[in-house]
Amino acid sequence: MLLSLPAIVIVAVVTQAPILATLGMSLVKWIVVRPDLGVTFIGLDNYREIFTSWDFYQVVFNTALITVVSLVVCTVLGILFSLMLNRDFPGVNIVRTLIISPFFVMDAVAGIIWRTIILNSSFGWNGYFASLLGTKPFDFFGVHSLFTIVILITWQWTPFFVLIILAGLQNIPPEVMDSARVDGTGWLRELVSIRIPVIMNHIEVAVLLGLIFVLKVFGIIFVTTRGGPGYSSANLPYYVYKTAFLGWDVGHAAAVAVVTVVITLLAIAALFRWFRRRIGETA
Amino acid sequence: MRDHRTRGQRGGDRVRRRKRSALHRIPGIVLIWLVAILWCFPLLYMLITSFKGEADVLPPSLWVAHPTLGNYAIVLRHEIVRYILDSAVISVLSVFACLAFGVPVTYALVFGRLRHSDNLFFWFLSTTLLPPVAVIVPVFLLFRLSGLLDTLGGMILIYTGVNIPIVIWMTRSFLLDVPREVLESSDMDGSSRLRSFFNIILPLARQGIISTGLLVFIFVWNEFFFSINLTYVHAATVPVYMASFMTQEGLFWAKLCAISTLVVFPPMVLGWLAQRSLVKGLTIGAVKG
Numbered sequence: 001m002l003l004s005l006p007a008i009v010i011v012a013v014v015t016q017a018p019i020l021a022t023l024g025m026s027l028v029k030w031i032v033v034r035p036d037l038g039v040t041f042i043g044l045d046n047y048r049e050i051f052t053s054w055d056f057y058q059v060v061f062n063t064a065l066i067t068v069v070s071l072v073v074c075t076v077l078g079i080l081f082s083l084m085l086n087r088d089f090p091g092v093n094i095v096r097t098l099i100i101s102p103f104f105v106m107d108a109v110a111g112i113i114w115r116t117i118i119l120n121s122s123f124g125w126n127g128y129f130a131s132l133l134g135t136k137p138f139d140f141f142g143v144h145s146l147f148t149i150v151i152l153i154t155w156q157w158t159p160f161f162v163l164i165i166l167a168g169l170q171n172i173p174p175e176v177m178d179s180a181r182v183d184g185t186g187w188l189r190e191l192v193s194i195r196i197p198v199i200m201n202h203i204e205v206a207v208l209l210g211l212i213f214v215l216k217v218f219g220i221i222f223v224t225t226r227g228g229p230g231y232s233s234a235n236l237p238y239y240v241y242k243t244a245f246l247g248w249d250v251g252h253a254a255a256v257a258v259v260t261v262v263i264t265l266l267a268i269a270a271l272f273r274w275f276r277r278r279i280g281e282t283a
Numbered sequence: 284m285r286d287h288r289t290r291g292q293r294g295g296d297r298v299r300r301r302k303r304s305a306l307h308r309i310p311g312i313v314l315i316w317l318v319a320i321l322w323c324f325p326l327l328y329m330l331i332t333s334f335k336g337e338a339d340v341l342p343p344s345l346w347v348a349h350p351t352l353g354n355y356a357i358v359l360r361h362e363i364v365r366y367i368l369d370s371a372v373i374s375v376l377s378v379f380a381c382l383a384f385g386v387p388v389t390y391a392l393v394f395g396r397l398r399h400s401d402n403l404f405f406w407f408l409s410t411t412l413l414p415p416v417a418v419i420v421p422v423f424l425l426f427r428l429s430g431l432l433d434t435l436g437g438m439i440l441i442y443t444g445v446n447i448p449i450v451i452w453m454t455r456s457f458l459l460d461v462p463r464e465v466l467e468s469s470d471m472d473g474s475s476r477l478r479s480f481f482n483i484i485l486p487l488a489r490q491g492i493i494s495t496g497l498l499v500f501i502f503v504w505n506e507f508f509f510s511i512n513l514t515y516v517h518a519a520t521v522p523v524y525m526a527s528f529m530t531q532e533g534l535f536w537a538k539l540c541a542i543s544t545l546v547v548f549p550p551m552v553l554g555w556l557a558q559r560s561l562v563k564g565l566t567i568g569a570v571k572g
Contacts, residue, residue, distance in 0.1 A: 003387035004403070007447050010384060014444025015410045018418035018425075025420060032424075084315040089308065091316065097555060098319040101326055104554035106505035108525035109543045113329050116536055117343065123536075125328075128343045155322070167562045205566045216414045219507030223526050237508070240416040244423075245512065254420050261417045268412055 019261070026255035033248045046255035055231050056239070056256070060263070062146055063235040067214050067267070070153040071207055077154070078161025078206060083191070085162065086169040096166075103159035107219025114152055115141075115224050145225040145233035152220050157213070161206045168202030169195065204275045211271055215264050236260040326547070333540035340536045354541035363542055366524040373435055373520060374503040377442040378496045384443065385450030386492060390480055392451070393458040394466055404455065407448040415445070415508045426513055433514045441513065442503045449502065450495055453564030457491025458484065494560030501550040501557075521546045 026046055030039040050056050085096050102110065119126045121137035130137035140148045176194065196203075218237045221227055227234030227242065234242070240260060244253030320327065332340060334350045388407070392400045422441065423432070431437030461484060469479045485492070507522045514523060525546065528539060554561075 004391050007384040007388045007451075008403075010440075010444045011407065011410055011447050014422070014441055015413060015418055018421040019413065021421035022417055081315075081318070084311065084318070087308075089312045089315070095315055095319040098323040098327075100554070100558065101323055101551055104501060104505075104551045105326065105547045106522050106525070106550070107507050108522035109547050110325075112525060112528070112539065113325050113543060116539065117328055117332055118325050123341050123343070125343050155325075158322075163558060163562050164566060167559075202566070209565060212412055216508075218415075219511075219522065219526075222507070222511065237414055237416045240419070241508075241512070244420050250420055250424075257414075257416050257420065260414055264414055265412065 022254045022257050025251055026258045028251045030250045031248055032250055042251070046251050047259070049252060050255055050259060058231050059234050059236055059239045062231070062233065063215070063263075065146065066150055066153065066217070066235055067211065070150050070157065070214060071210050073150075073154045074158045074161045074210060075203060075207060077158045078165045079196075079203070081158070081162045082166040082169050083195075085166055099162055100159040102156050103163070105156070107156075107217075108223050110152065110156060111220050111223035114148075114155075119148070141225055142229060145228065149217075149221055149225060149233050149235075152224065153214060153217060156220070157210055160213075161210065164206040164209075165199060165202050168199035172198050208268070208271060208275070211268060215267065236263065329540045329543055332537055333544045335537050337535060337537045354537045355545070358538055358541045358545070361542075363521075363524060363545075366519060366521050367546065369435065369518060370504055370520040373438045373442065373518070374500050376435075376439050377446065377503045378499045380439060380443040381446045381450045381499050382492065382496055385447045386454055386485075387480070388447075389451050389454040389458050390484060393455060394463070394476075394484075404451065407451045411448045411452065419508070419512055422509075423512060433517045433519075435518045437513060438510065438518050438520070441509050442506065445509075446499045446502060449499060453495040453498065454488065454492055456564055456566075457488045457495075457560075460491075461487045491560055491564065494557040495564060497553040497557040498561055498564070501553055504550050 027041060027043060028039050029037075029042045029045070031037055081099055085092065085099070116124060118124050119138075119140045121127050121130070121139070121141075126140065127137045138144065172195065176198070177190075215235075216237060217235060218241065221233060221235060221238045222241075225233040227238045231239065236256070237260065240253055240256045243249055243256055247253075328343075328345070331345060331347060333354055334347050334352070336349055336351055336353070339348055388403075391397060392404050397403065426432040426437050431440070465483055465487070466479055469483055504520075505522065506520070507526075510520045510523050511526065514520065525543070528542070
């Protein structure tokens with residue numbers, strides 16, 4: 001127990017105490033760059049302000065859309081890629097390495113590389129293909145900026161799904177697959193009625209961890225769209241950042257942070273319960 | 284007799300099917316190669332561009348007419364070196380701090396006689412669910428008040444606090460693999476718990492602990508949110524430099540690609556090395572890695 005104390009203290013100081021402070025700060029009016037105004041207790045006014053602001057609902061909607069769409073696409077692609085990688089063929093290790101690499105690339109670089117050499121409308125491949133086809137380049141950072149964010153997150157997180165789901169596929173005992181083959185089960189039947197159920201546990205873990213991480217996404221948005229135009233591609237973490245460090249309205253930012261935590265925990269709990277119930281039904 | 288024939292036929296079917304599938308598989312193999320190259324294309328093209336002269340960058344092409352290492356030479360004389368050094372110091376020290384504080388906790392959780400060890404484990408786990416925005420405002424104000432803002436020490440503190448739970452999460456399944464009898468027999472030899480930790484547990488779980496360290500290194504090296512909010516110049520890490528690069532440097536894409544290649548290389552290599560243990564550790568043994 002004595003051994004655990006330093007870790008408990010550090011983690012508590014860095015994560016738990018600040019959350020309580022955030023909770024407290026969400027009840028005050030405090031604009032850091034205006035010390036003349038002081039700190040005043042305003043009760044739930046910050047929350048009232050949030051729930052009556054149109055921006056907030058847009059950001060919540062964006063967060064939900066980003067999370068759901070990218071997790072669904074990641075799951076589907078993760079299963080497909082894993083199935084393709086779960087065989088022996090020339091260069092399987094290189095292919096595997098190519099597919100999982102994006103996961104280890106820092107957000108800042110991933111965003112900048114996509115933004116410049118790939119999607120830039122005049123000098124990137126986007127502009128190149130547009131001029132080749134004689135069309136206007138796709139507007140990745142204007143009207144379609146939310147779509148762009150979803151693409152980038154999917155690109156980064158599909159490898160993570162592949163890592164986990166592939167491990168699941170490789171765990172299926174060969175006898176199971178052999179007996180299916182002798183029975184003459186078709187490829188699709190084999191996939192849906194044997195492989196997917198066996199790796200369901202892996203898929204669930206990937207989705208759950210994916211949800212935890214995707215809800216925290218910040219860097220990708222910061223370096224590509226800056227949440228814009230307006231708030232059209234901002235998620236909750238970016239919204240908190242913007243209120244806190246661009247407006248210096250600490251109380252308001254803290255209130256948004258509290259709401260973000262509540263939404264995050266509710267989403268995780270809901271997904272977790274759904275998975276547990278599904279298992280209860282099949283058992 | 285009849286049985287025998289059936290088995291023979293089945294065997295023949297199998298051989299035929301295997302022959303057919305050998306040819307059959309070629310389109311599939313080509314497809315997966317294409318998918319992989321396309322998926323990694325932004326990174327591959329980044330690598331290609333880093334060897335181009337600035338004049339050859341536009342229009343985009345896969346061909347490098349005059350390959351050069353000049354971008355790397357220029358970039359390595361640049362201020363980026365300082366950021367890389369800061370990042371390295373912060374990452375390495377955070378990894379050691381996380382392991383030093385975290386692994387003993389896992390040891391106590393797995394082998395100790397704590398009454399609420401599950402509760403303690405889930406408490407640590409639950410802290411990883413929270414988005415960093417939940418703590419950033421108070422942490423920023425606290426750092427500003429205490430002079431930790433924009434210092435290496437401050438960043439190491441925050442990364443240690445954030446990643447200790449990850450270490451506990453990851454190493455638990457590795458320590459669970461160590462057979463209890465080994466520890467019990469060393470207990471009987473009269474060696475203290477602390478001695479058995481260093482003499483028995485650490486060597487046996489070495490592989491898993493090293494992979495955990497690699498993962499924490501990747502997380503800290505790549506971390507963006509805390510770094511952008513808590514540093515300016517003195518303790519700014521590589522991601523912060525990258526984020527400001529475009530505004531400073533305009534359209535020097537070849538150099539941008541050279542820097543990017545340099546800074547994504549270390550975590551990528553470590554990631555390839557640690558990938559298998561990563562799956563096992565992160566899934567908490569809920570699934571087998």
